[in-house]
Amino acid sequence: MVETYGAHECRVYYVQEPTYGQTPQNPTMLGVNAENIDTGLDPNLAKVRGVGSRDLAALKRGLLKPALKIGHVLPSDAPINFIQHVQTLNSLSVQVLWYKGVFASATNIISLLYKGCRIDKLSVECGIEEFVKATVELVGQDVAIGTNKISGATYADYSGAVPYDQSFVQRGAADGSNPTAIERVTDWKFTIENNLKPVPVIRSSNAHLLKYLPARHRELSGEVTFEFEDKAEFEDVINDAEFSLKFGLGSSNSALFKYCKWEDVTAPTRIEDLVSLKAKFVARDVVIS
Numbered sequence: 001m002v003e004t005y006g007a008h009e010c011r012v013y014y015v016q017e018p019t020y021g022q023t024p025q026n027p028t029m030l031g032v033n034a035e036n037i038d039t040g041l042d043p044n045l046a047k048v049r050g051v052g053s054r055d056l057a058a059l060k061r062g063l064l065k066p067a068l069k070i071g072h073v074l075p076s077d078a079p080i081n082f083i084q085h086v087q088t089l090n091s092l093s094v095q096v097l098w099y100k101g102v103f104a105s106a107t108n109i110i111s112l113l114y115k116g117c118r119i120d121k122l123s124v125e126c127g128i129e130e131f132v133k134a135t136v137e138l139v140g141q142d143v144a145i146g147t148n149k150i151s152g153a154t155y156a157d158y159s160g161a162v163p164y165d166q167s168f169v170q171r172g173a174a175d176g177s178n179p180t181a182i183e184r185v186t187d188w189k190f191t192i193e194n195n196l197k198p199v200p201v202i203r204s205s206n207a208h209l210l211k212y213l214p215a216r217h218r219e220l221s222g223e224v225t226f227e228f229e230d231k232a233e234f235e236d237v238i239n240d241a242e243f244s245l246k247f248g249l250g251s252s253n254s255a256l257f258k259y260c261k262w263e264d265v266t267a268p269t270r271i272e273d274l275v276s277l278k279a280k281f282v283a284r285d286v287v288i289s
Helices: 232-239
Strands: 010-016 028-032 034-042 046-048 058-060 065-073 092-100 107-127 133-139 142-146 154-156 169-172 185-193 219-227 243-248 254-266 276-282 285-288
Touching (some): 219 254
Antiparallel strands (some): 010 092, 046 058, 092 107, 107 133, 107 142, 169 243, 185 219, 219 276
């Protein structure tokens, strides 16, 4: 009998797939410094009814819908190594492992290996006295359930974290040129949505698995909270100004949103509280590098 697993007995690793839905041989699995993990597996059951009974006549599986949601702190060793795939749209194999003992010689392993994963939605945020954190939502094709690590695999972990004082916010021309530091920001957040579309086809085998997972229209948005000491953002709205915003993801990485406009600017004012300005933006392009 194995005792219930704790969060300290769980790890997440991923590897890029050379062919969609196929984990490479002897893979080098890279760790995700996860704070929380939601594993999902929806068989999309079809419920069949018929006359002559009040109860279901049959239950048939539909299109399998594997899904993962991972919240993690960006590691200072390689801040964008995982989240960059929101723009590359590379397919990934993601393994969630629960285990007992020391990981190098783990026992009582429960493994969920999600194959054919792409990032559907990414949110990254940072605030004063916080670390830069990301929430990644993935859609997959299939899941292999096992009791072992991947045969021939090596498992590597990134360390460290990116604190708020290693981040920055810059504003530049619409095309991203001439960036200038903004030193009024207390919080920022951006979201990238790929709107992935699972595409199944009629076939004699594996018809319950999607065949393709293409991306549709992309949505780029975010919100920046400023100390209220300037009227610039209100003027941007009036002038219909277009600009770029660059968010620091550590000492050498960033996310550059180009051709932005403010979608909503507010300055809530309350008794016995300082005034903050919240500005939501939408963008037409992004580069994570």
